[in-house]
Amino acid sequence: MKEERIKNIKVPIFTAVFCIGLFFGCQNKESGNNNDLQKEKVRPEKVMATNEDQEIAVEPPPFTEGIYPCNDCHSDIVPNPKRRKLVDMHDSISAIFNHDSANRWCLDCHDMNNRDSLRLASGKLLSFEESYKLCGQCHGDKLRDWKVGVHGKRTGYWNGKKEYLLCVNCHSPHSPHFKALTPEPPPVRQEDIN
Amino acid sequence: MEKNKSRRSFLKNISLATFSALSLAGCNMKEIDEFLQRNFKIMSKKEKDEIVRNLELKYKEKYNKEFHVSDAPAMDGVSFGYALDLSRCIGCRRCVYACVEENNQSREPQIQWIQVLQMEKERGVDFAHSDVHYNPEKVPEEGHFYVPVQCQQCENPPCVKVCPAKATWKEPDGIVVVDYNWCIGCRYCMAACPYGARHFNWGKPEIPEKEINTEMHYLGNRPRMKGVVEKCTFCIQRTREGRYPACVEICPVGARKFGNILDPESEIRYILENKRVLVLKQELNTQPKFYYFFGV
Numbered sequence: 507m508k509e510e511r512i513k514n515i516k517v518p519i520f521t522a523v524f525c526i527g528l529f530f531g532c533q534n535k536e537s538g539n540n541n542d543l544q545k546e547k548v549r550p551e552k553v554m555a556t557n558e559d560q561e562i563a564v565e566p567p568p569f570t571e572g573i574y575p576c577n578d579c580h581s582d583i584v585p586n587p588k589r590r591k592l593v594d595m596h597d598s599i600s601a602i603f604n605h606d607s608a609n610r611w612c613l614d615c616h617d618m619n620n621r622d623s624l625r626l627a628s629g630k631l632l633s634f635e636e637s638y639k640l641c642g643q644c645h646g647d648k649l650r651d652w653k654v655g656v657h658g659k660r661t662g663y664w665n666g667k668k669e670y671l672l673c674v675n676c677h678s679p680h681s682p683h684f685k686a687l688t689p690e691p692p693p694v695r696q697e698d699i700n
Numbered sequence: 701m702e703k704n705k706s707r708r709s710f711l712k713n714i715s716l717a718t719f720s721a722l723s724l725a726g727c728n729m730k731e732i733d734e735f736l737q738r739n740f741k742i743m744s745k746k747e748k749d750e751i752v753r754n755l756e757l758k759y760k761e762k763y764n765k766e767f768h769v770s771d772a773p774a775m776d777g778v779s780f781g782y783a784l785d786l787s788r789c790i791g792c793r794r795c796v797y798a799c800v801e802e803n804n805q806s807r808e809p810q811i812q813w814i815q816v817l818q819m820e821k822e823r824g825v826d827f828a829h830s831d832v833h834y835n836p837e838k839v840p841e842e843g844h845f846y847v848p849v850q851c852q853q854c855e856n857p858p859c860v861k862v863c864p865a866k867a868t869w870k871e872p873d874g875i876v877v878v879d880y881n882w883c884i885g886c887r888y889c890m891a892a893c894p895y896g897a898r899h900f901n902w903g904k905p906e907i908p909e910k911e912i913n914t915e916m917h918y919l920g921n922r923p924r925m926k927g928v929v930e931k932c933t934f935c936i937q938r939t940r941e942g943r944y945p946a947c948v949e950i951c952p953v954g955a956r957k958f959g960n961i962l963d964p965e966s967e968i969r970y971i972l973e974n975k976r977v978l979v980l981k982q983e984l985n986t987q988p989k990f991y992y993f994f995g996v
Contacts, residue, residue: 596816641810656785656975656995659954663777663942664966676953686838690793694810695833 567675570598578619585618586645602681615640615679641673648673730754730976736881740771740879740918741869747769753757759916759923765908770917772940774873780934781961781968782945783876783977784848785995787976788955790838791816791846795947795956799850801934802946803921806905813899813932814850814947821845825878825980850933851876851897852980852988859889874989877919877935882926890929892983934958962987 589611592600596612609640617625624632624640632640642649651657655668658676662668727846737743737751742767748771757765796814821843830847840846851856857876858974860868867882868889890898904926916922917937924930935945939958948956959966 643827651995654970656957656971657954659949659951659969661944661949662937664944664959665942665963671954686840687790687792687952688837689791689835689839690797692793692833692835693796693812693815697808 528613566637566672572620576616580621587613589619602678604683605679606679635672637679638673641679645673717768726857730758731835734881734953736850737881739866739882741759741866742792743856744793745850750917750927755822755922756917759914763912765909765912765914766912767916769921770915770937770940772917774871774875775940777960777962779874779961779989780853780939781972781989781991782853782934782991783957783968783971783975783991785953785957786845786847786992787994787996788953789816789846790845790953791818791834792952793839794950795848798934798950799932799945800922801911802913802915802931804923805930806901806903806907806924807911808906809901809903811899811905811930812900813897813930815896817844818844818846824827825978840877846991849895849980850990852895852990853934855987855989856985858892858894858984858986862888864888866948871919873940874937875919877930877933877936878931879919880922880924880928885927885929894984894986898929900929901926906964957994 592612613625615624616632617623618633624634624637626632626640627643636651638652648657652670653672655670658671658673660668660670673679734751734754738747739958740748740962742890743751752769752771755769756767759769761966771855793816796812796816799805800812803813804983805813815832816834816897817827818834819826819830820954825827825847834844834897835842849907853874853876855870855874857870860870860876863869864886865882867880867884868876868878883937886901890900901924905924908925913921915937916949917940920933920936935943935947939945945956946956948958959968960969963969963973971993972991975995977993979988979991
């Protein structure tokens with residue numbers, strides 16, 4: 507009876523050990539790969555995991571001309587992780603930067619080793635097409651509303667395919683406050699009708 | 701001679717005279733047909749098809765373009781709802797002009813289905829102190845918020861109750877529509893509407909030939925005549941095809957939300973279930989299907 511029980515236990519124990527081994531093995535492999543891949547372009551997973559094929563992303567807004575890919579310049583520059591105000595390059599961004607500027611700077615969102623990708627707080631690299639995940643790290647409530655279509659704009663079909671905009675289509679990531687607009691003309695006043 | 705001056709002979713003569721005058725004036729048969737056509741609500745499929753076809757020809761003649769006039773009925777299991785985020789609207793009036801263009805509203809005299817009211821934050825929603833003519837350099841203005849008002853598509857519409865001609869009614873998908881051919885222009889509905897959402901064609905509506913929207917619906921954006929009432933139809937020509945209304949798609953801040961209230965997965969249902977919503981003049985029991993909410 508006792509022997510039989512031990513025999514029965516052996517199988518699950520073996521499986522468990524195997525799984526643990528597999529887990530560590532894979533992890534090592536992954537972290538090894540990570541370094542090699544770092545300079546390659548990070549591809550987006552699925553644009554929005556929550557919704558099926560009913561939703562399609564519109565193009566992210568264009569970069570400032572001549573600025574992307576960043577690695578064209580940055581691959582020759584030794585990264586400097588010291589927090590500082592940029593003066594010689596990207597000074598147009600420094601001039602407008604207003605996004606918790608007391609506490610944050612470039613490398614809180616841009617990856618130090620691969621400037622062509624963004625970087626989550628977890629260290630995970632992110633393509634620019636998926637920037638909403640980066641925004642969602644702090645603005646979780648907005649991300650939640652955006653995913654269900656309450657924050658931001660959707661166009662297309664109320665009962666079918668919808669197009670949605672990324673956060674950065676409306677909010678400049680370096681100065682996210684929505685900019686004031688010039689209003690369209692007011693209606694004619696009654697006294698001005700001839 | 702004396703004997704002939706009875707009421708009967710008078711009526712007989714006058715009707716004969718009218719008939720001959722009509723035929724002499726060469727009044728074309730289509731116009732007579734249009735004058736005598738039945739209410740859209742009780743028309744048969746055949747009648748509708750014919751009327752829609754005639755309208756397409758008529759507009760083509762007038763504007764030198766191909767037109768498509770739809771008579772699409774309400775979809776099954778659909779009841780439209782609209783939500784507007786007061787915390788987002790900046791009062792830029794993009795919606796007003798997108799609506800004018802989409803729905804072929806008269807440019808001169810000016811008719812606009814959407815009115816954006818500027819209100820003071822200190823007073824809250826207070827129509828008596830609102831301003832529709834605000835015109836600063838940039839919006840939003842400090843200390844103000846904006847409440848766009850258009851037809852609230854009431855579940856219990858007072859405008860429908862007062863119409864003596866049954867020219868306006870609520871469709872199964874909740875859109876309150878007008879059959880412009882049946883409207884007699886008495887404007888009772890305008891007096892009954894507590895939201896100022898109905899507009900009267902005091903003059904002959906003018907739409908520039910190159911700006912006219914050729915995708916039309918009989919109950920929606922087809923050109924109106926002088927002397928009839930018109931109003932927002934949730935862009936019936938778009939929404940019955942599954943598309944969003946024009947005001948939703950133009951809004952630069954994404955304040956406008958639209959969908960099927962009966963669909964639990966829709967944005968509009970999410971808002972009704974998860975946000976604080978309000979309707980205008982709730983105490984009147986009009987039960988609007990146009991909700992205002994605070995997204996933040």
